[in-house]
Amino acid sequence: EAGVAQSPRYKIIEKRQSVAFWCNPISGHATLYWYQQILGQGPKLLIQFQNNGVVDDSQLPKDRFSAERLKGVDSTLKIQPAKLEDSAVYLCASSLEGRGPYEQYFGPGTRLTVT
């Protein structure tokens, strides 16, 4: 079974530029999550999708971050414009729909450096 795929693995941009990350979850997983992991901290949930609908985006900085999950499969996370404090690893995870607790399967992450 293929795992959660993410691209790119690394990205370096200058502040005020835009960047987009892509995630392909495990086939059949209805729920998709984007996390931000700042160096030395645990992952923090940014947004959760159930199929192509948003379940929780309470911690997403909506003035600069956006995410979509078209057709309930792949997802993209965009930052526009980027700030220095956005430097982090962006993790995508997916889980089966069903009764909890749901095991989340994580991708390898995209390491973003904003200079």
Add this chain to the structure above:
Amino acid sequence: GDSVTQMEGPVTLSEEAFLTINCTYTATGYPSLFWYVQYPGEGLQLLLKATKADDKGSNKGFEATYRKETTSFHLEKGSVQVSDSAVYFCALSVRGNDMRFGAGTRLTVKP
């Protein structure tokens, strides 16, 4: 809000030493508790979990017991190996899809 607090690292041990990584939690409901592990260059992987008080999760020689009276879920292993070197995250979930992670503890095992 719901949260977990785990011991700060880094932790450095010799091979075959006993490992304990402390984790305590605060939750408004009845959480499920997890330990995730992140090996160098890889994504987080579920190591073990427990869904109710007094449950013991175990995997790959690691164990953790859900202690409601002390709100703890400490990770233990009797004899660590070099291959156990990784970052370990304690996490909780109350509703089933609201994972809250600790800051992580980096473990280095030396031969």
